[in-house]
Amino acid sequence: MALRVMLIDQNRGRVAILEQALLDNGYEVVARSSVEEDLLQRIAQVAPDVIIVDMESPDRDTLESMRSISRDQPRPIVMFAEKSDRISIGEAVKAGVSAYVVDGMSPGRLNAIMEVAIARFREFQALRNELEETKSRLEDRKLIDKAKGILMKQKGMSEDEAYKVLRKMAMDRNIKIGEAARNVIIVADLLVGGS
Amino acid sequence: MERVSNGRGTDAPIKPEKTEVTLGIMALTDCAVLAVAKEKGFFAQQGLDVRLSKEASWASVRDKVAVGELDGAQMLAPMPIAATLGIGPLKVPMITAFSLGLNGNAITITESLARRMSEADPNAMDSPISAASALKQVIAGLERKLVFAHVYPYSGHNYELRYWLAAAGIDPDEDVRLVVIPPAQMVNHLKEGTIDGYCVGEPWNGQAISSDIGRTLVTSYELWNNKPEKVFGVTQAWHDKYPGTHQAILVAMLKAAEWADRMDNRWELAEILCGKDYVDAPLGVVSASLLGNLRALCRRPAEPLFDFNVFFRYAASYPWRSHAAWFISQMYRWGQLDEAVDIVRAARDVYRPDLYCRAAEFAGVHCPHIDTKTEGSHETNWVLDGIEMGRDLFFDGSLFDPTKVVDYIRGFEVNRLCVDLNDLTRINKASDAQ
Incomplete structure (x- = not known):
């Protein structure tokens, strides 16, 4: 079954590029947003397997608290770095992307999706640098x-x-x-x- | 008690291994010391070229410091402890040698909740204790759960809010719902009614009051006089690589803290902080807490709040290991930490008064000769090694003895303890015996 991915990114252009890339790779994008008014409610509604978040999103602190309030969301969420061994957190931070996943997801499935996200974030950054x-x-x-x-x-x-x-x-x-x-x-x- | 300063002067100049550094800050009043060190030239005096990078979340601060994108950052005091102990997403040893200030938070609620509380008890607003009991009465009569927000799982705000609720017998995990919301979004959520109250730093309480959206109920100062708030954190690895740069930063911050603490500099400080690079909020709102005027905003006859933001006096910058131990006690209390650790050793690893003292000697600043102190035993200002210290009472009258942390943890009636208390006792006894 295709992984259900939620995208939170303040940059509309980048979120569109990433969404397309994920769809092309056979993922299901269940929600995308630039500003999330009630993030917890939204997550409960769409029940994503993976949430990809722009590093500069203020909503990250809310996501990090979800493990401790798991009754809001029966699927506890963890930051990807915990289970990921192949992709270093350094790479992701430099590319400006972070991710939260449902606890227990296999590292392989996550790595594949992080590779797509990091690549697109980098590509977008290169485009932006060029433009600047x-x-x-x-x-x-x-x-x-x-x-x-x-x-x-x-x-x-x-x-x-x-x-x-x-x-x-x-x-x-x-x-x-x-x-x-x-x-x-x-x-x-x-x-x-x-x- | 351990002696951390040998009292010998040092003439050796500081040699920063690198002079260009990037430090993370958050849009909060208590980024003051870093802002002043930059804007008033204290970093430059130490030969440092510092860029301050405004971060969007505490998670981002932690990650960027962990991977070296930032050299160091303003952090919530429990953050370097959590990172070192591996609570939360990343396990990276971090240290702090500098506290960025005391106090500065407050609990604000909606006007409608304030009205209900006053109906339940006309004296509800008189003290933190009566407010919490009134809240308990209101909760008993409500169908829905009240929602309170704080800023991060490992934050003074979380622990303050929980401490205050629990003191009145309100279970913060059962009787209310606690959520995390970024500081700058708090006021809006309160306005929209998605939350009933929050615990946050300035200017986000003042902002709610000045726009008639909420009522500030209790300041963190009233909950625990002169409680530690933010710290300057770096990774252990970064410190090992750049000890000279670290020391130069500490010296600059000491001088900046001294400057920022003077009441006659506070207006200029407010002008600096309200700018786009820092808090980015109206001057009137930013200046209120810095000038001690939050009292008027609380609408309660109370003692003056000149100590609402303390940056230097009372040895405010000193990283007390007992403060680290208190934070660890709260991590146990609320089930964030389930593994038994040697609390004294953990506090010693993360909190580094020895580094502070070396910098203080260089800056010509007096340094306490002990690294732990009791909390809750001084109801007036007192003197330590010639330094005027502030009062340190908890609002519920409790005492924190850093030599008996496990007993302190055992004493919490409302708790979410996940650790085996026998293990904890055993491990901490072994450490005492050493």
């Missing part, structure tokens, strides 16, 4: 253009000269060129503000 890098590159581009404009106007430099000055500043101070551009802009703003 692109964003910051665009942002840098704009800053550099603005700083070049300032240098050209104030010092009468050509565009090429202005760029070389920025590049040298960045190399001398061991900072990114975008950062050097930001400094030039701040200084110019200060001077304008002060005059």
Whole structure:
């Protein structure tokens, strides 16, 4: 019988990706949510075998208390790390995912599902990093253009000269060129503000 | 009693093995010492470049410290003990050499429950004892179980709430339902009526009162004067690898605690803490408890609550091994710990006043020469080794003698004991004899 999986993740995009991957691997996703109002009630309703939780979810503390209030939920829940030997908790924490399972589930079945979750979380993180890098590159581009404009106007430099000055500043101070551009802009703003 | 400070001064400079560290905090007023150490430059003074990482759950704090994603963190005092003893999901030896403060929690209930309690007993709000007895009467007349929330299974909040209920003969596992809810969601749950009350740290009691959602019934100070609350925890392995960095952090935190404790710095402290990186709540609410104004919020003629948040005075930062032993007694009482352990040894492994004293010597701070003390025997402030200490009464008048922890555990009328008391006695006798 397919394992019943519940997903709790504040990130809607990531939860959608993970859900698809789990379905493709033959799991049954019984609930997914970004914000859980009454988590305990919801868990009692859907009776999942596994709950996969975003590491940054505040609901984790509630999940950890379930072992001690097991009459709310006849199936006691434990954190995966207790029974898992193949997947280290370090890997999961770094990927940003944690899981709670019904006590007594075989480590093999759990490892398979954790592998899917960790892989998807990592993939999502890589995508997000890439997006942020692109964003910051665009942002840098704009800053550099603005700083070049300032240098050209104030010092009468050509565009090429202005760029070389920025590049040298960045190399001398061991900072990114975008950062050097930001400094030039701040200084110019200060001077304008002060005059 | 063990001497932990040899009194010799040290001139050797601290050499941090690593200077860039990431420390975990939670959005609670008692992250104050870490926030101040960062914002007022005490970490920088020690040559440390510290990033504070705001965490979403205590589980996350534990996991990230356990695997080294965080170098150390603000923790609930029972957490490093639970992690070391392997209660809960992870067994990882952890230590603390620094208590982040005393007191700071309170129990808040809905207005409607408060009304019922006043109907049951017009003097219900006069003291923690009368409040608990009134609650017992209300419970007897109710069809449904009342629901109370706290923040984590291994927390002072859980033990305080249970202690208070049990003192009136209310069985916290039978007569009410206890649930765990993240602090920042407490007020909303109270408003929605999914819970009838909670025990939480600030600003989440003040928040409920200032928005007329709940009534703060009892402060943790009233339950046990100057009880320990949060600690700074690291893994044993991390400490072994970076003892110099650890010491530098301790020195910075001592100076920060001293700063944060001064009443004339409390407004600035509130301004720091209400910011987005920390508690992220209105200044008026954050400042209330720090300035000792929670009294007005309690709506009860009571003694001033200047000691609601204590960060430094009364040797507040000192990691008393007897405090660790008290937490262990509660783990037994409520069935969280079923294995008989040597309590003195466990407290000694996890709580490290020796490390505190080394840092204190460096910081020029006075250090107690003993590592355990009784609780419940000082009804006024007292003096220890030239240090002014606070009162330490329990509201039910009980006494905690750290040399007789097993007897203390035996004495709980309402309990969920799972340990074999004979085993526990035997193991702890052997330790006494050593």
